[in-house]
Amino acid sequence: MAVSNLKFPISSPRLPPTLQAGLIHLLAWALVLGLASGAQQIELDLNWRGLTLMQGLLAGSVSYFFALPAWWLVINLLFFPLLAQAQQWELAPHWYLAGLAALLLTQLGAVRNRVPLYLSSHRAKSELLRLLPTSPGLRFLDIGSGTGGLLAFLAKNRPDLVLNGIESAPALWLLSRLRLGTRASIALGDLWHVDLSRYDVVYAFLSPEPMPRLWQKAKREMPPGSLFVSNTFEVPGVKPDASIELHDLHRGRLLLWRMA
Ligand SMILES: C[S@@+](CC[C@H](N)C(=O)[O-])C[C@H]1O[C@@H](n2cnc3c(N)ncnc32)[C@H](O)[C@@H]1O
Structure with missing residues (x-):
């Protein structure tokens, strides 16, 4: 072999x-x-x-x-x-301290929620763009929006979308705010406090850990016909309505559920 x-x-x-x-x-x-x-x-x-x-x-x-x-x-x-x-x-000790502070400011999600920062690949973004409903004015939410890369990509390619993000790590939130300006509304906070009923599409690229609880929240709050998309991480025991292989570095898949 x-x-x-x-x-x-x-x-x-x-x-x-x-x-x-x-x-x-x-x-x-x-x-x-x-x-x-x-x-x-x-x-x-x-x-x-x-x-x-x-x-x-x-x-x-x-x-x-x-x-x-x-x-x-x-x-x-x-x-x-x-x-x-x-x-x-x-190196002087303050460099190590600065490194630790930078790590905490960017990886707070990993410490608190076992969701570290890694970014959606270009393939994931392109596939997501391809499958988004074409109806104008769609309300889109990236939960755990990181550096805002996905939102920036959508802002460029779908100017009609109403873009939102929520991010718990202060440095990432600030970076994404600066990056997107008024084009997207990005909140600093905890995804568990966001009301999902206001969105047509909710995108999550998190980790296995929050998926069962997140699914319960999505089922409770998301309106019928809306779309819940998870990059790579499954909802244990709940088959997605569609699954798209990405062949990217993450060896990821986009998993899609149409909410009932
Ligand atoms: C894997 S990254 C995904 C980044 C971006 N959505 C993308 O696809 O490129 C997950 C992000 O979720 C954030 N996060 C983790 N737990 C969170 C929580 N409870 N509330 C808000 N954001 C959270 C992390 O800080 C991290 O930036």
Whole structure:
């Protein structure tokens, strides 16, 4: 079998990529440290950078074989080698603090709701655009609108749409506000407090975690005939009315439900 085919299609719908990535790091460290102490040839202090390089290579390869999304592959490959490099640069502590603050401001959703930031691919946006009903003035909501990329794409290609977003991470909210100006109304807040009854189309690209509760909310609030679209993440036990393979880096699908 060609090496390129050696992938396990097990991007588990239960384990979010963040957790999979963390487990892969632990596994890679266990292997590298086991190897180092077993051979008893590598002095941990002296070869710290070499060990982090090995760890990065292992973590990157395992991420590839386990079919994690491409950006996780890059993160897992580079995380510890870059950390080791940063130690060499002897960065002042406030840079680490600034990094942590930036992470919190952009990844608040991941900390609070187990929904990290990753962006809809171009294919996802194009397919969504293709399948949106053509009736003018459609009210569209992106729940967890991130950097506003999807809304910006729709603003450009469907000037008639009434565009809305809700985002819980302050830095992302600010960025999307600046990006879209008055073209979209983007609120800073929690998606669970948004009334979905005002929208014809609700788009979610979140994670497996909130899907069961979100489906209950959508069923309760969305008007008959409206469209609920989830990028990639299923509603357990509820078959979508349509499913479109995206063949993108996320190996995603658009799942569509026409609300009753
Ligand atoms: C995977 S990103 C999707 C970004 C964008 N919708 C897109 O498709 O490109 C999910 C976003 O949801 C946000 N989020 C997570 N939980 C949220 C919540 N409870 N309320 C509002 N936004 C939330 C995260 O901060 C993140 O920006």
